[in-house]
Structure formats: structure tokens, C-alpha cells
Amino acid sequence: xxxxxxxxxxxxxxxxxxxxxxxxxxxxxxxxxxxxxxxxxxxxxxxxxxxxxxxxxxxxxxxxxxxxxxxxxxxxxxxxxxxxxxxxxxxxxxxxxxxxxxxxxxxxxxxxxxxxxxxxxxxxxxxxxxxxxxxxxxxxxxxxxxx
Numbered sequence: 001x002x003x004x005x006x007x008x009x010x011x012x013x014x015x016x017x018x019x020x021x022x023x024x025x026x027x028x029x030x031x032x033x034x035x036x037x038x039x040x041x042x043x044x045x046x047x048x049x050x051x052x053x054x055x056x057x058x059x060x061x062x063x064x065x066x067x068x069x070x071x072x073x074x075x076x077x078x079x080x081x082x083x084x085x086x087x088x089x090x091x092x093x094x095x096x097x098x099x100x101x102x103x104x105x106x107x108x109x110x111x112x113x114x115x116x117x118x119x120x121x122x123x124x125x126x127x128x129x130x131x132x133x134x135x136x137x138x139x140x141x142x143x144x145x146x147x
Contacts, residue, residue, distance in 0.1 A: 023134075047062030067132075070097060085109070092134075115139065
């Protein structure tokens, strides 16, 4: 869990959704409009996206709240993200729009707060660097704009 304090002001936006894995966490948002491939698309030892044409190529999601459309590729997705947990390079939480067995199982094996089925699209609201408070148990995401 992140040690940074929650902002003293009201959130700039609030999103409600469905819990996939319960829990509460705060941290910095890392947002992509591209789906993420686990097998061949992520270096689990570094927690980085390595897909050559991905907008996050070379970017680490370790210790951040990953906001993305969903998973793509093979069923190896969940095992690759499980490896990030074992290596200490996993994201703090997952917020994804499209629920697939890959994304859902990945969330379960990561054991991080995870949500889907939102009332507002987190990809249009959240920006890289925003501070998020994810309460997946209650199905609520609060966001504060960076800077």
C-alpha cells in the first residue's frame, strides 16, 4: 500500500463499478487506451510493458494503479501477471473496462483490488499521474488530478 497521504480536498471525479477482487489501495494512475498482452507483452521481472507498438512500451506499472481496457492474447496473461506479484513488480490495483477470463483470473492471482463494469469510463477520466483511491470492496474509485 502506498504511503502518500490522501489529498485533503474533495476528489475531482468519482467512478463506481463492480468489484472483481476486494480491497482498498491508494496510488498513482498509469493509464493506457491499449489492451495489454501478458505473454510476450510484459517483462514480469521488471514490471514493464515490452510490446514494441504499445503506447506504454518501456514503462513500468510496478507500484501503480493500472487503468486499461482489458487483457489480450493467450491464457498465459494471468501467469505472467502472477509472476509480477512474485517478483515484487505488480501493479497496486487493476481497473479494466472489458471483463475477460484473462483479466479476471489475472486480478485474482495478483491479489490486488480490482474493478470493472464502471458507470463512467475510467479511460476518459483518469490521466497518468492522477492520485487514485480504489475501494474495490465498495465499488468506488476517487481521483485527484495530478499537479
